[in-house]
Amino acid sequence: MFLIGTNPTEAHPVIGYKMRQAARRGAKLVVCDPRRIDLVDEADYWLRVKPGTDIPLLNGLMHIIIKEGLEDKTFIEERTENYEELKAIVESYTPERVSELTGISVDDLYAVARLYATTDKAMLFYTLGITEHICGTRNVMSCANLAMLTGHLGRPGTGVCPQRGQNNVQGACDMGALPNVYSGYQAVGVDAVREKHEKAWGVSLSPKVGLKIPEMFEAAHHGSVKAMYILGENPVLTDPNANHIKEALANLEFLVVQELFLTETAQFADVILPAASFAECDGTFTNTERRVQRVRKAIEPIPGQANWQTICQMFVAMGYPLNYNSPKEIWDEMASLSPSMAGINYERIDQENSLQWPCPTLEHPGTPILHVGKFTRGLGLFQPSEHIPPGEIPDEEYPFLLSTGRILFHYNVTTPYSGGISSVWDKEMAEVNPADAEKLGIQTGSLVKVTSRRGQVTTAVKVTDRVMPGVIWMSFHFASTPTNELTSAVLDPITGTGEYKVCAVQIEPI
Amino acid sequence: MVTMVMNGKEVKVPAGSTILQAADMVGIDIPRFCYDPDLSPLGACRMCVVEVKGNRLLPAACVTPVYPGMEVDTESESVIEARKTILELLVANHPLDCMTCEKMGDCKLAEYCYRYGVKESSFVGEKHHYAIDDSNPFINRDLNKCILCGACVRACEEMTGQDNLSFLYRGFDRKATTAGDVDYIDSDCVFCGQCVAVCPTGALTEKTMAGQGRRWEIDRVRTTCPFCGTGCNFDLAVKDGKVIGVLSNPDAPVNQRSLCVKGRFGWDFIYNEKRLTTPLIKKNGQFEHASWDEAFSLIATRFKEIKEKYGPDAFAALSSARCTNEENFLVSKFARAVMGTNNVDHCART
Ligand code: SF4
Ligand code: SF4
Ligand code: SF4
Ligand code: FES
Numbered sequence: 118m119f120l121i122g123t124n125p126t127e128a129h130p131v132i133g134y135k136m137r138q139a140a141r142r143g144a145k146l147v148v149c150d151p152r153r154i155d156l157v158d159e160a161d162y163w164l165r166v167k168p169g170t171d172i173p174l175l176n177g178l179m180h181i182i183i184k185e186g187l188e189d190k191t192f193i194e195e196r197t198e199n200y201e202e203l204k205a206i207v208e209s210y211t212p213e214r215v216s217e218l219t220g221i222s223v224d225d226l227y228a229v230a231r232l233y234a235t236t237d238k239a240m241l242f243y244t245l246g247i248t249e250h251i252c253g254t255r256n257v258m259s260c261a262n263l264a265m266l267t268g269h270l271g272r273p274g275t276g277v278c279p280q281r282g283q284n285n286v287q288g289a290c291d292m293g294a295l296p297n298v299y300s301g302y303q304a305v306g307v308d309a310v311r312e313k314h315e316k317a318w319g320v321s322l323s324p325k326v327g328l329k330i331p332e333m334f335e336a337a338h339h340g341s342v343k344a345m346y347i348l349g350e351n352p353v354l355t356d357p358n359a360n361h362i363k364e365a366l367a368n369l370e371f372l373v374v375q376e377l378f379l380t381e382t383a384q385f386a387d388v389i390l391p392a393a394s395f396a397e398c399d400g401t402f403t404n405t406e407r408r409v410q411r412v413r414k415a416i417e418p419i420p421g422q423a424n425w426q427t428i429c430q431m432f433v434a435m436g437y438p439l440n441y442n443s444p445k446e447i448w449d450e451m452a453s454l455s456p457s458m459a460g461i462n463y464e465r466i467d468q469e470n471s472l473q474w475p476c477p478t479l480e481h482p483g484t485p486i487l488h489v490g491k492f493t494r495g496l497g498l499f500q501p502s503e504h505i506p507p508g509e510i511p512d513e514e515y516p517f518l519l520s521t522g523r524i525l526f527h528y529n530v531t532t533p534y535s536g537g538i539s540s541v542w543d544k545e546m547a548e549v550n551p552a553d554a555e556k557l558g559i560q561t562g563s564l565v566k567v568t569s570r571r572g573q574v575t576t577a578v579k580v581t582d583r584v585m586p587g588v589i590w591m592s593f594h595f596a597s598t599p600t601n602e603l604t605s606a607v608l609d610p611i612t613g614t615g616e617y618k619v620c621a622v623q624i625e626p627i
Numbered sequence: 628m629v630t631m632v633m634n635g636k637e638v639k640v641p642a643g644s645t646i647l648q649a650a651d652m653v654g655i656d657i658p659r660f661c662y663d664p665d666l667s668p669l670g671a672c673r674m675c676v677v678e679v680k681g682n683r684l685l686p687a688a689c690v691t692p693v694y695p696g697m698e699v700d701t702e703s704e705s706v707i708e709a710r711k712t713i714l715e716l717l718v719a720n721h722p723l724d725c726m727t728c729e730k731m732g733d734c735k736l737a738e739y740c741y742r743y744g745v746k747e748s749s750f751v752g753e754k755h756h757y758a759i760d761d762s763n764p765f766i767n768r769d770l771n772k773c774i775l776c777g778a779c780v781r782a783c784e785e786m787t788g789q790d791n792l793s794f795l796y797r798g799f800d801r802k803a804t805t806a807g808d809v810d811y812i813d814s815d816c817v818f819c820g821q822c823v824a825v826c827p828t829g830a831l832t833e834k835t836m837a838g839q840g841r842r843w844e845i846d847r848v849r850t851t852c853p854f855c856g857t858g859c860n861f862d863l864a865v866k867d868g869k870v871i872g873v874l875s876n877p878d879a880p881v882n883q884r885s886l887c888v889k890g891r892f893g894w895d896f897i898y899n900e901k902r903l904t905t906p907l908i909k910k911n912g913q914f915e916h917a918s919w920d921e922a923f924s925l926i927a928t929r930f931k932e933i934k935e936k937y938g939p940d941a942f943a944a945l946s947s948a949r950c951t952n953e954e955n956f957l958v959s960k961f962a963r964a965v966m967g968t969n970n971v972d973h974c975a976r977t
Binding site: 128129130131132134135137138141159283284285286287288289290291292293294295296297299300305314318320322323325326327328329330333336337341342343344345346347348349350352370371373376377378379386387388389390391392394395396397398399400401402403404405406408409410411412413414415416417419420421422424425428429430431432433434435436437444447448450451470471534535536537538 | 764765785786787788817819834835846848849850851852853854855856857858859860863865868869870878879880881882885886887888889890892893894895896897899901902903904905906907908909914917919922923924925926927929930931933937939940941942943944945946947948949950951952953954955956957958959960961962963964965967968969970971972973974
């Protein structure tokens with residue numbers, strides 16, 4: 118197991134518990150993380166990479182693998198293309214240079230490269246630690262390169278696994294809550310796809326790719342987006358560069374928010390629709406393994422109606438007739454339009470407990486492993502990249518590197534509403550290395566002001582060697598310490614993901 | 628497969644099974660305290676003893692493998708005698724307050740005492756007077772009710788890997804507890820609650836469920852955890868239209884009985900008093916309660932106006948990685964089919 122930028126025991130605890138058991142049963146574990154995460158205790162190798170140097174690390178490992186002839190030649194030959202370019206780019210990432218960039222010893226680089234390449238089955242796991250960078254997409258591609266180079270794909274016990282953060286990120290993507298695709302990743306620009314949807318929905322549809330989140334807020338800022346509907350999300354607290362988002366929301370002519378609580382985002386709304394929780398609605402979630410499972414209504418909706426009913430009533434109020442009797446019928450319509458999920462329905466989930474798409478027909482058993490024998494695009498494409506330094510690095514004025522993440526007791530922004538959980542852990546505790554703490558004259562429990570070029574927050578600190586010297590680590594769960602007021606406005610140019618992971622700050626004791 | 632005789636009937640069971648596993652497969656219920664299918668075998672409580680022809684000792688079924696031609700009697704006179712003795716010893720040192728015990732209805736000790744007619748103990752012994760540990764918001768720990776089966780110790784180590792529990796002290800003082808015998812809140816506990824899920828008695832119980840309902844009054848509604856992408860399944864415990872807790876379920880495809888603190892104990896946010904219960908409309912900068920009809924008619928009027936005046940792309944929808952697939956599909960359909968724009972995205976781009 119090769120973990121890079123992921124802290125499973127806190128972000129995906131049960132997966133983390135299973136990894137720990139696997140490591141204890143003898144599976145080799147490599148952890149690449151600047152922070153001393155819990156699984157470091159179980160790891161065979163801990164690569165404490167400097168924040169923002171994942172690409173040089175991965176390139177360096179590939180360099181050694183190629184130099185030592187450990188690549189999977191058959192896999193590269195039969196299943197991939199563009200290998201020559203990869204080879205050319207990683208050529209300059211010698212162990213010595215990579216060691217310099219990442220802070221990892223040359224010996225560890227050799228040991229890990231050999232271990233990963235020569236293991237029969239290796240899985241690579243990554244999460245926000247990899248994607249929330251200016252080079253997020255490039256980071257992901259580099260992970261895929263490493264797996265393809267060694268043939269660790271498309272067999273049981275292999276693969277590149279993005280650990281999905283929120284419970285239904287996978288499902289939100291699958292359902293077409295994306296600006297470029299309908300459900301099942303069918304592109305909005307493809308005529309046949311669009312015509313199919315036009316026929317099913319009885320309207321004409323736009324072929325133009327829509328705006329991604331950061332672009333939406335940008336557009337709201339300069340006034341081309343005038344109205345928004347936001348369901349169950351709190352971008353003011355969770356998006357990087359919160360002040361920018363607030364200005365964008367304030368600039369809208371009309372904002373509708375559907376939420377459980379009067380969140381920081383809902384404050385900006387013109388109309389708030391009360392939402393129902395997971396215990397009050399029927400439906401499905403899709404987990405990080407593309408596994409569709411049922412959510413079942415256990416109690417009557419506290420606001421009087423389920424979320425699907427509320428959204429349907431918006432359709433009707435707008436003059437678009439709808440007559441779903443239950444979420445099951447919504448699923449069936451979606452499945453009938455989405456070939457990759459056409460074989461999944463509520464009856465089958467009830468019987469089989471869960472089904473993993475692709476599942477094109479009712480007879481199909483579902484697909485636990487992707488890319489067996491063939492990639493979605495045919496041949497696997499190597500997309501090598503050079504080192505891209507973080508968009509903002511510490512300097513004299515802002516000498517610390519701020520890195521953000523999740524803590525076990527909280528899940529984004531809902532758990533602080535759990536009485537039990539918040540009584541155990543009720544405020545931000547920023548992590549600071551003992552060496553820095555001494556210099557700043559602070560101890561665990563001290564209050565500090567953390568300032569970046571974009572904003573300032575106050576937080577309590579915890580002194581611990583989990584973080585490196587020069588780094589301060591914070592979560593983003595608490596409205597009283599809105600960490601994202603500090604984070605960087607630099608976006609990954611490909612996906613528009615914010616660079617939450619690194620930015621430069623200064624720390625002052627109060 | 629191995630052919631053997633159990634309670635006078637010939638049965639075929641997979642080679643390598645223990646007697647207890649074999650019995651489970653053919654539907655014979657052998658009592659057990661320390662055995663748990665998800666944990667390593669311990670063979671400590673001796674509740675599962677059986678009679679095997681040709682063996683003068685009574686072997687523990689949970690650690691004895693079957694062999695061809697084995698003849699087992701799971702309820703012979705000597706077996707019953709042995710089990711009664713074990714129960715009497717346990718009951719001698721057990722607070723018999725079943726009428727107020729949270730575990731009533733789901734307690735193995737009470738179940739087997741009932742099965743073998745053990746009412747009181749002929750052993751008179753000292754009882755423990757441990758203080759109840761209710762130091763944390765999630766788990767009540769009353770070690771006076773502990774029967775030392777060690778399931779919690781193994782669950783903590785083998786399911787979670789937290790290694791927070793072990794046996795301390797000797798003899799009568801032997802105790803399954805945290806390092807240094809401190810309260811859970813002061814230990815390395817991560818409050819996954821695995822120890823609670825496997826405890827056969829009322830020693831470890833869910834604090835949130837205390838006094839909320841008897842086990843047989845509870846409806847269990849199977850659902851999927853709303854807190855992370857792992858996709859654990861569990862049952863919501865519902866009584867009189869109210870969720871009172873979460874119970875894990877061995878046949879959950881991803882997680883079996885493992886959960887984390889969020890899944891097992893985070894559900895109470897649904898009854899947070901700050902929940903919004905009616906639509907709100909902002910008037911002069913202040914939110915005022917409104918009816919659903921008012922809310923929808925205002926929404927329709929404004930969305931239509933804006934669409935007319937600025938075109939469809941002046942609208943954008945943010946859907947949610949926390950909401951169901953069906954809700955996400957509807958939001959994307961709303962943006963596309965009703966508003967005429969592909970401006971739809973959701974918050975977590977991971
Ligand atoms: S709650 Fe979890 S971590 Fe705590 S003692 Fe029980 S099993 Fe161990
Ligand atoms: S607390 Fe429960 S699970 Fe743990 S040893 Fe005692 S009876 Fe067994
Ligand atoms: S119980 Fe914990 S690990 Fe499992 S899905 Fe819920 S939050 Fe994730
Ligand atoms: S169940 Fe077999 S010895 Fe405890």
